[in-house]
Amino acid sequence: MAEQVVGEVTAPGIPSATVARLPSYLRALRDLVSRGVATTSSVELAELSGVGPAQLRKDLSFLGSFGTRGVGYDVDSLAQYITEALGLVDEHRIAIIGIGNLGHALANYSGYEQRGFHVAALLDASPDVVGTRAAGLVVEHVDALEEVVEREKVSIVVLATPAAHAQAVADRVVAAGVREILNFAPRALQVPPDVDVRGVDVGSELQILAFHSQARALAESQGR
Amino acid sequence: MAEQVVGEVTAPGIPSATVARLPSYLRALRDLVSRGVATTSSVELAELSGVGPAQLRKDLSFLGSFGTRGVGYDVDSLAQYITEALGLVDEHRIAIIGIGNLGHALANYSGYEQRGFHVAALLDASPDVVGTRAAGLVVEHVDALEEVVEREKVSIVVLATPAAHAQAVADRVVAAGVREILNFAPRALQVPPDVDVRGVDVGSELQILAFHSQARALAESQGR
DNA sequence: CTCTGTGAAGCACTTCACAGCC
DNA sequence: GGCTGTGAAGTGCTTCACAGAG
Numbered sequence: 420m421a422e423q424v425v426g427e428v429t430a431p432g433i434p435s436a437t438v439a440r441l442p443s444y445l446r447a448l449r450d451l452v453s454r455g456v457a458t459t460s461s462v463e464l465a466e467l468s469g470v471g472p473a474q475l476r477k478d479l480s481f482l483g484s485f486g487t488r489g490v491g492y493d494v495d496s497l498a499q500y501i502t503e504a505l506g507l508v509d510e511h512r513i514a515i516i517g518i519g520n521l522g523h524a525l526a527n528y529s530g531y532e533q534r535g536f537h538v539a540a541l542l543d544a545s546p547d548v549v550g551t552r553a554a555g556l557v558v559e560h561v562d563a564l565e566e567v568v569e570r571e572k573v574s575i576v577v578l579a580t581p582a583a584h585a586q587a588v589a590d591r592v593v594a595a596g597v598r599e600i601l602n603f604a605p606r607a608l609q610v611p612p613d614v615d616v617r618g619v620d621v622g623s624e625l626q627i628l629a630f631h632s633q634a635r636a637l638a639e640s641q642g643r
Numbered sequence: 644m645a646e647q648v649v650g651e652v653t654a655p656g657i658p659s660a661t662v663a664r665l666p667s668y669l670r671a672l673r674d675l676v677s678r679g680v681a682t683t684s685s686v687e688l689a690e691l692s693g694v695g696p697a698q699l700r701k702d703l704s705f706l707g708s709f710g711t712r713g714v715g716y717d718v719d720s721l722a723q724y725i726t727e728a729l730g731l732v733d734e735h736r737i738a739i740i741g742i743g744n745l746g747h748a749l750a751n752y753s754g755y756e757q758r759g760f761h762v763a764a765l766l767d768a769s770p771d772v773v774g775t776r777a778a779g780l781v782v783e784h785v786d787a788l789e790e791v792v793e794r795e796k797v798s799i800v801v802l803a804t805p806a807a808h809a810q811a812v813a814d815r816v817v818a819a820g821v822r823e824i825l826n827f828a829p830r831a832l833q834v835p836p837d838v839d840v841r842g843v844d845v846g847s848e849l850q851i852l853a854f855h856s857q858a859r860a861l862a863e864s865q866g867r
Numbered sequence: 868c869t870c871t872g873t874g875a876a877g878c879a880c881t882t883c884a885c886a887g888c889c
Numbered sequence: 890g891g892c893t894g895t896g897a898a899g900t901g902c903t904t905c906a907c908a909g910a911g
Contacts, residue, residue, distance in 0.1 A: 523748065629731055
C-alpha cells in the first residue's frame with residue numbers, strides 16, 4: 420500500500436497501523452452484510468480481511484468493546500461503528516487533479532459514494548482536456564484551483580499529474596487549505612508537517628514484487 | 644501504499660520495511676542523474692525520498708557499504724547497486740487482467756520499460772473487450788490465462804478485475820505458477836503462503852485520509 | 868572537519884495466552 | 890464451552906549518537 424505518510428495527526432490513541440487496517444475490516448463487514456450474515460467471529464472476519472484473529476481483536480479493542488463473549492460480533496453494528504470511527508459519516512468532497520489516463524480512470528471509479536466520498540471537481544492544466552466532460556463533471560483549469568477548493572468545499576485532493584508538476588501543484592493545494600493528499604505521482608512530496616500525504620506508486624509496488632521474486636529464485640537455486 | 648503482504652520470502656536479511664523504501668531511493672537517484680548531479684549525501688537523498696537521513700543510511704547499510712565518509716554517495720553507482728538489489732537487471736514480464744477503466748489506464752501507464760518491466764499481455768473476460776487493442780497489445784480472453792502465462796513467461800500479474808471475480812482469477816493465476824500479484828480489486832485475496840500479494844485500494848487510502856481529517860477537526864475543536 | 872556506517876537504545880506493533888463473560 | 894478483550898511478552902523497525910574513514 421500506500422507508502423508514505425507525512426504529518427500524521429495521531430488521534431485518540433489509535434495506532435496508525437490499526438487505522439490502516441480499518442478499511443479492510445469495513446470492506447469485509449459490508450460483504451457479510453450483503454450476504455445476509457448477521458453475526459461473525461474474530462476468526463472469520465480476520466480471514467476475510469487478510470489478518471490474524473488476535474490482530475483483529477486488538478485493533479477493535481482500540482475503538483471500544485463491541486463483541487459479545489462466547490458469541491462474536493454483530494455485523495451491522497460493528498460496520499456502523501467502524502464507519503463512524505473512520506469519520507465517514509459525513510461526506511468527504513474530493514478533487515482530482517490531472518485528468519490523464521489514470522486521473523480519468525480514478526474519476527470513473529465507481530464506489531466513491533458508497534464509501535463516503537463525493538468527487539466534486541476535476542482539474543487539469545492542458546487546454547485539450549479542460550472543458551471536456553468526465554464522470555459527469557466538466558474538467559476545470561488548474562489555475563482555478565483555489566476557487567474550486569473553496570466553492571466545492573474540497574477536503575481531499577487526489578493528485579494524478581505528471582511527476583514533474585506534482586510538487587508545484589501540491590504546494591498550491593496546501594496553500595489553498597487542503598490538508599489531505601492522495602498522491603499518484605511517482606515523487607515524494609515535500610509538505611508542511613500538518614499535511615497528510617499518502618502515496619500510491621504502481622512502479623514502486625512492482626519493484627517490491629520484483630525483489631521478492633528474485634529473492635525466491637535465489638533461495639530456490641541455493642536451497643537445492 | 645500497499646496495504647497487504649502475504650507469504651513474503653524474506654531475503655538475505657533485508658527487512659521488508661527497507662525493501663519497500665528502496666524504490667523511493669531509486670526514483671530520487673534517477674532524478675539526480677537526470678539533473679546531472681554526480682554526488683549526493685544521506686541528507687539530500689533522504690529529503691528527496693521523504694525519509695530521515697538516519698533511516699536512509701541504515702537501509703543502505705543492509706545492502707552493503709556504498710558511500711565515502713566525509714564525501715557522500717556516487718549517484719550513478721548507488722543507483723546501479725539498488726537496481727541490482729531490487730532484481731531489476733533482467734526484465735520482469737507482467738500480465739494485466741481486467742481491462743476496464745483502471746486496467747486500461749495501467750496498460751497505458753508509461754514508464755514500465757524504464758523501471759525494468761514489460762507488459763506482455765492483457766486479459767479480460769468480456770467479449771466486448773477481448774480482441775480490442777490497448778497499449779499496442781490485443782486483449783486476450785482470460786480463459787487462455789494458463790497458456791498466456793507460459794507463452795509470455797509472465798512472472799507478475801496485475802489484477803484489475805471487479806472485486807467479485809478477483810479471488811477466482813487469483814486462484815487460477817496461482818495455479819498457473821505465478822507467485823507475485825499486484826491486486827487492485829478491493830478484496831483481500833486468499834493465497835498460499837509462498838505467494839506475494841500487494842494490494843492497492845484507492846477507497847481504503849481515501850478512508851485513511853478521512854480518518855486523519857476527522858482526527859484533525861476533532862483536535863482543533865477540543866484544543867481551542 | 869565532514870559525512871558515512873553501525874551498535875545500542877527506544878519505540879511501536881504483533882502475537883501470545885489467559886482471564887472474563889456469555 | 891466458546892469467543893472476546895487485554896496485559897504481558899516478543900519482535901521488528903526507527904532513531905540516536907558516536908566511532909571511523911577520508
